[in-house]
Amino acid sequence: GNSVTQMEGPVTLSEEAFLTINCTYTATGYPSLFWYVQYPGEGLQLLLKATKADDKGSNKGFEATYRKETTSFHLEKGSVQVSDSAVYFCALSVYSGTYKYIFGTGTRLKVLA
Amino acid sequence: DAGVIQSPRHEVTEMGQEVTLRCKPISGHNSLFWYRQTMMRGLELLIYFNNNVPIDDSGMPEDRFSAKMPNASFSTLKIQPSEPRDSAVYFCASSMDHPNTGELFFGEGSRLTVL
Numbered sequence: 052g053n054s055v056t057q058m059e060g061p062v063t064l065s066e067e068a069f070l071t072i073n074c075t076y077t078a079t080g081y082p083s084l085f086w087y088v089q090y091p092g093e094g095l096q097l098l099l100k101a102t103k104a105d106d107k108g109s110n111k112g113f114e115a116t117y118r119k120e121t122t123s124f125h126l127e128k129g130s131v132q133v134s135d136s137a138v139y140f141c142a143l144s145v146y147s148g149t150y151k152y153i154f155g156t157g158t159r160l161k162v163l164a
Numbered sequence: 165d166a167g168v169i170q171s172p173r174h175e176v177t178e179m180g181q182e183v184t185l186r187c188k189p190i191s192g193h194n195s196l197f198w199y200r201q202t203m204m205r206g207l208e209l210l211i212y213f214n215n216n217v218p219i220d221d222s223g224m225p226e227d228r229f230s231a232k233m234p235n236a237s238f239s240t241l242k243i244q245p246s247e248p249r250d251s252a253v254y255f256c257a258s259s260m261d262h263p264n265t266g267e268l269f270f271g272e273g274s275r276l277t278v279l
Contacts, residue, residue: 085267087268092271092272093272093273094168094255094257094271094272094273095207095255095257095268095270095271096270097268099269100267106183140207150212150214150219150220151209151210151220152197152209152212152268154207155206156206156207157206157207
């Protein structure tokens, strides 16, 4: 089947620390991979995406590389800011009879000044 | 540019009452999704429309839930009768591109509390 597994939160970091949020997936077919971010009281918004193996998505200092061999799409940022505090969702979309768009459970990030 | 618009933002109702949530997708988008978010189950896809036609409703919990999309600019999610376990934030999202590669644009959500 199709699924997304991401690391449990919350993750608490000091400002300027390095961030990694792990995400692995299983999919029938060739999925596209996404990271979404949800700020308090808001809907999810796309942070970055990659549509094929070895693609790197990047935005606002965040990066993630589509690793087919390890079925992973880990999110990284070299230096987090307090404003990055939010919930981060890994997601995939894949055609499996119909189009499936599946989200992970979300990882809450808290950055302390 | 107007994003996905949902109403109401907050709804408090009593068990047994009918609840209708509304969504206006971004103009020109041809796919519309309804999601439910809870602490226990995370983000769950309820139903997905493409060109106003329901394509996948396998996530709709039970017959108490129904969704319609009478035209390209409007969709409703109805719960009748509502139960306390339906309390959640309901998100509508729309997409212009192919769902496999396109970005989902989410509304701000409708927070439902069933007493």
